[in-house]
Amino acid sequence: MFTGIVEELGELTAVERLADAALFTVRGPLVASDAARGDSIAVNGVCLTVVSVDTDAGTFVADVMRETLERSTLDGLAAGDGVNLERAAKLGGRIGGHLVQGHVDxxxxxxxxxxxxxxxxxxxxxxxxxxxxxxxxxxxxxxxxxxxxxxxxxxxxxxxxxxxxxxxxxxxxxxxxxxxxxxxxxxxxxxxxxxxxxxxxx
Structure with missing residues (x-):
């Protein structure tokens, strides 16, 4: 769950195209600083799951399945594109925006x-x-x-x-x-x- 308050303007640094999915490498030093495998991070409003993190480089890698690529704008992104980043909300924290699931309609x-x-x-x-x-x-x-x-x-x-x-x-x-x-x-x-x-x- 997210709040729609973007924490960081990141950058898509690499895209690896697979048969029915893709791997995105995203630079965002703030959101990567405490990210761990399995965490959720919203990338341009799409909830993605972290598969690996390089805190020294300030990057994380996320899986993007075919359905997500087809139902969102992520399929049109390329290395070098800027992306909005937000970590999942914490219980007990302020909700400055509104409840956002990261599921694109x-x-x-x-x-x-x-x-x-x-x-x-x-x-x-x-x-x-x-x-x-x-x-x-x-x-x-x-x-x-x-x-x-x-x-x-x-x-x-x-x-x-x-x-x-x-x-x-x-x-x-x-x-x-x-x-x-x-x-x-x-x-x-x-x-x-x-x-x-x-x-x-x-």
Whole structure:
């Protein structure tokens, strides 16, 4: 479980492609400093399991299975790309963002960026099957960053990025047309299952 508060802007240093998976080597001295085999680290919002750590180099290696590559933007990453990193939350710690599982629900496309004096409004295309989970003032994780939805329509939503988010995460340089991982609030999905979706009720 994560909070969507990125701890470190890391770098993907190597990608080893396997038959139905990949091995990612990621440099992130902060998150690697106390990482151990089996730990969970969110990479661009995707929960990955650490298989080895080199604390001297500040790197860790993680397995990425085929399903993860197909359902997220990780398949398009290459050595040298920046990545958002967050270690798993600790019980008893502060949750500065919202509860994030690191399980990507879909991929969105950056449609528009509009800089203002103290923030930047970003509009992102929303996969149709996720629209019902996104509400104004609700939370959404974009590449692992916990953000508040400022606008939503049938095909897209908007968020506002403060200077810290632009500077300390990959969202600051994601271009129009760029792809991002989306994770909607898990509470909405559980509630839908408990009470029955509108489609099933008709």
């Amino acid at each position: 879909g991929v969105g496309t950056v449609l528009d960026r509009r800089p203002a004096q103290h923030w930047e409004d970003v509009r992102i295309a929303l996969p149709p099957d996720l629209n019902r989970y996104v509400v104004v003032k609700g939370s959404i994780a974009v590449d692992g960053v916990s953000l508040t939805v400022t606008e939503v329509d049938d095909v897209s939503f908007a968020v506002s990025l403060i200077p810290t988010t632009r500077r300390a995460t990959t969202l600051g340089c994601r271009p129009v047309g760029g792809l991002v991982n989306l994770e909607v609030d898990v509470i909405g999905k559980h509630l839908e299952k408990l009470v029955g979706s509108p489609e099933r009720a008709l």
